[in-house]
Amino acid sequence: MERRNFLNVTLGALALAVVPASVKAEDYRATKPAVWAAHTVDDALKAMYGTTTLIEEGVSLTAPDVASNGGAIPVDFSTDLDIKSIAVYQDANPEAAVCAYTVTKYTINKYSIKIKMAKSGTITIVAEGNDGKLYAAKKTLDVALGGCEG
Amino acid sequence: MKVKAKLKNGVIKVKAMAKHEMSTFNMMEKKTGNREDANFITHITGTINGETVLDISTSQFLSKNPIFKFEIKGDTFKKGDKLLMNWVDRKGKTGKGKGKIK
Numbered sequence: 001m002e003r004r005n006f007l008n009v010t011l012g013a014l015a016l017a018v019v020p021a022s023v024k025a026e027d028y029r030a031t032k033p034a035v036w037a038a039h040t041v042d043d044a045l046k047a048m049y050g051t052t053t054l055i056e057e058g059v060s061l062t063a064p065d066v067a068s069n070g071g072a073i074p075v076d077f078s079t080d081l082d083i084k085s086i087a088v089y090q091d092a093n094p095e096a097a098v099c100a101y102t103v104t105k106y107t108i109n110k111y112s113i114k115i116k117m118a119k120s121g122t123i124t125i126v127a128e129g130n131d132g133k134l135y136a137a138k139k140t141l142d143v144a145l146g147g148c149e150g
Numbered sequence: 151m152k153v154k155a156k157l158k159n160g161v162i163k164v165k166a167m168a169k170h171e172m173s174t175f176n177m178m179e180k181k182t183g184n185r186e187d188a189n190f191i192t193h194i195t196g197t198i199n200g201e202t203v204l205d206i207s208t209s210q211f212l213s214k215n216p217i218f219k220f221e222i223k224g225d226t227f228k229k230g231d232k233l234l235m236n237w238v239d240r241k242g243k244t245g246k247g248k249g250k251i252k
Contacts, residue, residue: 072213112219
């Protein structure tokens, strides 16, 4: 019995020690699976933040006006705002979410990635402010050759 | 995973590339007839000296062999420190890479 107690206490302590690390960096695929299955940007935003109200300022987004290859569209985005996460959505593919960054205390919010888009559409970057507001930037572009056909 | 990190003026600029097919549900449906064959990186983390500096949850809409560029505050880290990056995909396979900060 004593031994069992010892185990319980040890495991409890271990669990406590492990939790902070996993909380610090949130795996949005595990915590918010609905975001990744959402078919529209609005549904994804609702699943991710509980609201679709965006303030279109404070975030900069650079993407080409016309993408010749939809399989690798360069997307650059940045913000100087005090935020806790920043994510990329688009409305050209079957599902809306592309990726979501958790901001750490070492992060400078300046990113560059390449994404796939099946057809012309709009890219939306959403920065989740520590003030609880959602800041966004949008860019509509033409895609000459869709990127999801392989 | 290839990782390049350069420290300049207090900012570490990182360029990382993961070698991965990043196949979507629709692509695999056409190819094999089974949507569930889709496989893509779902999560990527980066650490320096045990401190998490990057954490991305990703979907199938990143390009094939996706490239990530990002920046990290350089004041806590120094040249010679190693940036370790790990990814995990939909099928549970993992990949890693490291780059020395130059």
